[in-house]
Amino acid sequence: MGNKKIILIVDDDKTVLFFLDKALKTIGYETHISLSGTDALSIARKQRPDLVLLDVQMPEMDGITTMEELHKLHPGLPVIFQTGQEDVETLEKAFRKGAVDFIIKPAKILELDTRIRKVIISSCFDQSGFSCNVPEITIWEQNQALLDTQLEIICRLTKVAEYKDIDTANHIVRMAYYSVLLAREIGIEQRICWLILNASPMHDIGKVGIPDSILLKPDKLTDDEWKVMVRHPFIGSKILKCSKSEIIRMGEIIAMSHHEKWDGSGYPRKLKGEDIPLVGRITAIADVFDALTSMRPYKKAWSAEEAFNLIEKDRGKHFDPVLVEAFLNIKEKILSVKEKFKG
Ligand SMILES: [Fe+2]
Ligand SMILES: [Fe+2]
Numbered sequence: 001m002g003n004k005k006i007i008l009i010v011d012d013d014k015t016v017l018f019f020l021d022k023a024l025k026t027i028g029y030e031t032h033i034s035l036s037g038t039d040a041l042s043i044a045r046k047q048r049p050d051l052v053l054l055d056v057q058m059p060e061m062d063g064i065t066t067m068e069e070l071h072k073l074h075p076g077l078p079v080i081f082q083t084g085q086e087d088v089e090t091l092e093k094a095f096r097k098g099a100v101d102f103i104i105k106p107a108k109i110l111e112l113d114t115r116i117r118k119v120i121i122s123s124c125f126d127q128s129g130f131s132c133n134v135p136e137i138t139i140w141e142q143n144q145a146l147l148d149t150q151l152e153i154i155c156r157l158t159k160v161a162e163y164k165d166i167d168t169a170n171h172i173v174r175m176a177y178y179s180v181l182l183a184r185e186i187g188i189e190q191r192i193c194w195l196i197l198n199a200s201p202m203h204d205i206g207k208v209g210i211p212d213s214i215l216l217k218p219d220k221l222t223d224d225e226w227k228v229m230v231r232h233p234f235i236g237s238k239i240l241k242c243s244k245s246e247i248i249r250m251g252e253i254i255a256m257s258h259h260e261k262w263d264g265s266g267y268p269r270k271l272k273g274e275d276i277p278l279v280g281r282i283t284a285i286a287d288v289f290d291a292l293t294s295m296r297p298y299k300k301a302w303s304a305e306e307a308f309n310l311i312e313k314d315r316g317k318h319f320d321p322v323l324v325e326a327f328l329n330i331k332e333k334i335l336s337v338k339e340k341f342k343g
Helices: 014-026 037-046 063-073 088-096 109-128 142-164 169-185 190-202 205-209 223-229 232-240 246-257 278-292 304-313 321-329 331-340
Strands: 006-010 030-034 051-055 079-083 101-104
Touching: 006 014, 006 037, 014 030, 014 109, 030 037, 037 051, 037 063, 051 063, 051 109, 063 079, 063 088, 079 088, 079 109, 101 109, 142 190, 142 205, 142 246, 169 190, 169 278, 169 321, 169 331, 190 246, 190 278, 205 232, 205 246, 232 246, 246 278, 278 304, 278 321, 304 321, 304 331, 321 331
Parallel strands: 006 030, 006 051, 051 079, 079 101
Antiparallel strands: none
16 A cells, blocks of 8 residues: 555446546555545545545435535545536536536546646645645656755745744645635635645745845834835745746735735835735735734734724725635634644
């Protein structure tokens, strides 16, 4: 068994089932197969798979019900749906109920493999919280190895900034998760959410260029010191710009725009409304919420309710009003991330 990831394949069509079983085994996964939802549940009860590849249309217990039952057994278990055609309504329902991705049949194995890896990596974030914990998968394609390297570099780069800053490592993790939860709430696709998860930890990378006397000053900054401080988005952008990596390119956008405000009073470019990139508007809420609810040398941690109230009050001033509403809709999810990564 070793480090092989376990994929549970569920499909009532034997041809599809056996084809996928053989193909996934060949490229290095361990597989469990099942012709029905009921059978899948008894397999999953014995051993938690790393991922489930689930047919939507099945007699007896359909895919969505099977997924719901699987989630009762193993909350957070990643499920990719296989569907005969692009049935938007069913897919929408599947995503609402917790599916993480879908693939149109007949699945192309290379595409399926890439999706599986991305989902497993994302779920590894979900379980462990930070990107150093890249899962071990037996066979890596060259592009997977590159992706792996990117994640490692990002992780190490972010750590450099942490050494300079008073923020804890958990600030970055919480902020990344809050951003993704908010992005999901407004319907941003899984792949972009994954980019946000990996890119948002770089938002303050530019602080490496700010002198400690300013960055760590416990008192209010003077006007001159503030002029230096507000350069950190520019510095971050300089560090990250012109990358071929999608994650780093998104990191640059976030670094440059996370201090812009909806009413145009932010920095560094005083962008207004929808001129501010969406990821900048999303991460602004996540970053401020976490800063408010965290202790600083010069302030106590606010209660979550106080922070939610401030964000609501700043709707249309600091923050995008639509995003504020979405953020307030997911209070419980936000609180569970806050609890999971406290400190
Ligand atoms: Fe910042
Ligand atoms: Fe931050």
